Amino acid sequence: xxxxxxxxxxxxxxxxxxxxxxxxxxxxxxxxxxxxxxxxxxxxxxxxxxxxxxxxxxxxxxxxxxxxxxxxxxxxxxxxxxxxxxxxxxxxxxxxxxxxxxxxxxxxxxxxxxxxxxxxxxxxxxxxxxxxxxxxxxxxxxxxxxxxxxxxxxxxxxxxxxxxxxxxxxxxxxxxxxxxxxxxxxxxxxxxxxxxxxxxxxxxxxxxxxxxxxxxxxxxxxxxxxxxxxxxxxxxxxxxxxxxxxxxxxxxxxxxxxxxxxxxxxxxxxxxxxxxxxxxxxxxxxxxxxxxxxxxxxxxxxxxxxxxxxxxxxxxxxxxxxxxxxxxxxxxxxxxxxxxxxxxxxxxxxxxxxxxxxxxxxxxxxxxxxxxxxxxxxxxxxxxxxxxxxxxxxxxxxxxxxxxxxxxxxxxxxxxxxxxxxxxxxxxxxxxxxxxxxxxxxxxxxxxxxxxxxxxxxxxxxxxxxxxxxxxxxxxxxxxxxxxxxxxxxxxxxxxxxxxxxxxxxxxx
Ligand code: NAD
Numbered sequence: 244x245x246x247x248x249x250x251x252x253x254x255x256x257x258x259x260x261x262x263x264x265x266x267x268x269x270x271x272x273x274x275x276x277x278x279x280x281x282x283x284x285x286x287x288x289x290x291x292x293x294x295x296x297x298x299x300x301x302x303x304x305x306x307x308x309x310x311x312x313x314x315x316x317x318x319x320x321x322x323x324x325x326x327x328x329x330x331x332x333x334x335x336x337x338x339x340x341x342x343x344x345x346x347x348x349x350x351x352x353x354x355x356x357x358x359x360x361x362x363x364x365x366x367x368x369x370x371x372x373x374x375x376x377x378x379x380x381x382x383x384x385x386x387x388x389x390x391x392x393x394x395x396x397x398x399x400x401x402x403x404x405x406x407x408x409x410x411x412x413x414x415x416x417x418x419x420x421x422x423x424x425x426x427x428x429x430x431x432x433x434x435x436x437x438x439x440x441x442x443x444x445x446x447x448x449x450x451x452x453x454x455x456x457x458x459x460x461x462x463x464x465x466x467x468x469x470x471x472x473x474x475x476x477x478x479x480x481x482x483x484x485x486x487x488x489x490x491x492x493x494x495x496x497x498x499x500x501x502x503x504x505x506x507x508x509x510x511x512x513x514x515x516x517x518x519x520x521x522x523x524x525x526x527x528x529x530x531x532x533x534x535x536x537x538x539x540x541x542x543x544x545x546x547x548x549x550x551x552x553x554x555x556x557x558x559x560x561x562x563x564x565x566x567x568x569x570x571x572x573x574x575x576x577x578x579x580x581x582x583x584x585x586x587x588x589x590x591x592x593x594x595x596x597x598x599x600x601x602x603x604x605x606x607x608x609x610x611x612x613x614x615x616x617x618x619x620x621x622x623x624x625x626x627x628x629x630x631x632x633x634x635x636x637x638x639x640x641x642x643x644x645x646x647x648x649x650x651x652x653x654x655x656x657x658x659x660x661x662x663x664x665x666x667x668x669x670x671x672x673x674x675x676x677x678x679x680x681x682x683x684x685x686x687x688x689x690x691x692x693x694x695x696x697x698x699x700x701x702x703x704x705x706x707x708x709x710x711x712x713x714x715x716x717x718x719x720x721x722x723x724x725x726x727x728x729x730x731x732x733x734x735x736x737x738x739x740x741x742x743x744x745x746x747x748x749x750x751x752x
Pocket of ligand 1: 412440471474475492493495515
């Protein structure tokens, strides 16, 4: 299908945005900017086609130096022993600096990833809020005590920082995702090595400068840039790393877990999703339609939480899909720097090709494209919001993550069928259920095997609530009250007071 909408971008807006930051960025290792061995990775804006940033193509050596710096900062530095109040003060200062540089950070994420500027601004605000939440948890971190073990025994469980943490992040929410990990690791007293995606490194590198400005000691956070196999892989195998906190695809996450097995690191994995939005006939249809479109097309569908499977009660399927098609047509796709834009550019030509191939193979298997289905005419990389119907649950498009503005529609007749359909993929990140009936809403929510269930809403989030996946969507949870604990080890203290009862038989017996 040929979608004949032409997308234009505004060169004046682009020019203004480009003035806000330097093209060339350095890595951040041991409290200094490091250029690497001279090779760089150029990032072009997927919407505008121009080079927006150049970052060093780091190598295994750079990863090694960064890990050594973190190790030294952890083993011999003051950060792991700093008071919670001082750690919290640094984190709060970082939050203030993120607020101060909000516009620059939002522009960097927009130009490197193609996401709409209005959305990027709210992500940066959200990131600052997470740093503040982590600061509050830093001061709450405590262990346990057992005074009920008898008069001569006292049990204490201490929470100590786990050590050196490798943090590896994807391209779809550059500053937000590093902010779901780094402040909690720092709050626990850990030292870190961070590797952002090679496509969206600039806001994370900018964050490195803010950490130094906020007074984080040298070596406590190092940032290396480059390709996964070159700098990411050593971060998963190095014996000096104690934990890996990874967000990305299930395939790379699986490889990272396997690579870390030789040194038995703790892992926290936030991976892919194929999330169902289950809609019953008694739902508030306007709200459900709005949320379904939002879930499918937010961040151009390049979102682990995308509601990429719409499960409709058969009695409302036609009407609902007609309404969704209207919304898909109305969603403002275009220049990410335009504050009215809701769907921006696709991250890369390669990825846009993959999205189109998914749609093409679905068609070849008998699915029908109701709307969209192809790239839009433009010098940039834009894809029309797409609905695919006549889909069988066994088709690849119903099971695999497309990671584009493509939603599939499936139907059910009963609550049991809805739950079975919702659970019919290898993922389990999130799900939503739309019904005004409490039995239906809670019943489906409890039956779905997913880390987050939204009832009559979609993709709401707040740092207070944990986030993560069942099955192949991940291991562990981020955010929530345990977010700092995840970066700690438990140490049991068993204290004896008073005379000891001898293990030997009493002398002379
Ligand atoms: P990706 O897996 O390709 O890359 C993620 C990171 O891993 C990048 O920094 C990459 O350079 C690095 N990497 C690649 N190979 C590596 C290796 N061998 N060893 C170590 N690191 C390596 O993912 P992506 O394409 O950047 O992001 C999209 C994926 O991320 C989607 O599958 C999406 O669902 C997932 N995601 C999940 C969440 C979540 O919280 N569950 C959030 C956002 C994105």
